[in-house]
Amino acid sequence: MDKEKILDVQDLTKEYQMGEVVVHALRGVNMELYAGEFVVILGPSGSGKSTILNIIGGIDTPTKGKVNYKGTEIGELDEKALTKYRREAIGFVFQFYNLVPNLTARENILLASELSDEAISVDDLLKEIELEDRGNHFPSQLSGGQQQRVAIARAVAKNPAILLCDEPTGALDVTTGIGALKVLRSFNRNYKKTVAIITHNKSIGDMADRVFYVKDGVIEKVVVNEHPMNPEEVNW
Numbered sequence: 001m002d003k004e005k006i007l008d009v010q011d012l013t014k015e016y017q018m019g020e021v022v023v024h025a026l027r028g029v030n031m032e033l034y035a036g037e038f039v040v041i042l043g044p045s046g047s048g049k050s051t052i053l054n055i056i057g058g059i060d061t062p063t064k065g066k067v068n069y070k071g072t073e074i075g076e077l078d079e080k081a082l083t084k085y086r087r088e089a090i091g092f093v094f095q096f097y098n099l100v101p102n103l104t105a106r107e108n109i110l111l112a113s114e115l116s117d118e119a120i121s122v123d124d125l126l127k128e129i130e131l132e133d134r135g136n137h138f139p140s141q142l143s144g145g146q147q148q149r150v151a152i153a154r155a156v157a158k159n160p161a162i163l164l165c166d167e168p169t170g171a172l173d174v175t176t177g178i179g180a181l182k183v184l185r186s187f188n189r190n191y192k193k194t195v196a197i198i199t200h201n202k203s204i205g206d207m208a209d210r211v212f213y214v215k216d217g218v219i220e221k222v223v224v225n226e227h228p229m230n231p232e233e234v235n236w
């Protein structure tokens with residue numbers, strides 16, 4: 001069966017006018033995301049990865065080009081519909097976990113689940129991230145890797161179709177980084193969510209179904225892995 005194309009990105013450009021100089025962050029990006037795929041976006045610093053992710057996620061707008069989500073052009077949505085898209089279709093995970101410090105792990109996840117009518121149960125999520133006995137702990141009482149797992153559960157809680165992750169392992173060491181990748185992979189496989197990860201770490205590409213290589217504001221190459229590795233097999 002053909003995979004469902006969930007997101008179609010066409011000819012995105014993004015320019016910043018910096019005084020006399022125009023910075024071309026994106027120069028015509030085309031990409032397709034398919035339902036249930038685990039996608040890795042690789043590329044050097046400044047190549048445009050975060051810009052792509054932020055535009056896809058509806059938190060930035062392109063200078064030109066289109067993002068089509070399941071048949072809807074997100075550039076044509078009014079503010080209310082765009083907010084709904086951001087809330088319901090997209091989950092974000094960042095390098096620094098951005099948990100609310102005076103809320104427990106459980107409350108951080110619960111807060112996000114209240115944004116959706118189709119939220120995933122917090123107990124299921126705490127189990128999935130192997131922190132079922134730490135739900136009542138505050139972020140400062142958790143390690144970096146544990147906090148990132150809570151941040152991932154929080155992003156998944158509202159049951160979004162697409163999870164966008166900007167350097168989710170950037171602040172973690174190998175062991176805890178692989179722990180975060182395992183959680184992302186299990187959400188991807190168990191809940192059939194599309195997961196897109198930006199990373200500098202080429203070896204993480206080995207666990208992707210599809211790898212996009214970004215260079216100088218364009219997609220230079222797309223590689224499909226017929227046999228993606230398990231997170232624990234990735235040679236960091």
Ligand SMILES: Nc1ncnc2c1ncn2[C@@H]1O[C@H](COP(=O)(O)OP(=O)(O)OP(=O)(O)O)[C@@H](O)[C@H]1O
Pocket residue numbers: 016018023024025043044045046047048049050051052
């Ligand atoms: N607000 C802004 N104003 C001006 N230039 C910007 C702005 N945001 C991004 N840029 C420029 O756009 C280009 C792409 O930036 P982007 O953050 O998307 O790259 P990246 O591949 O995610 O980099 P990194 O891996 O270092 O995070 C860079 O040259 C950057 O300096």
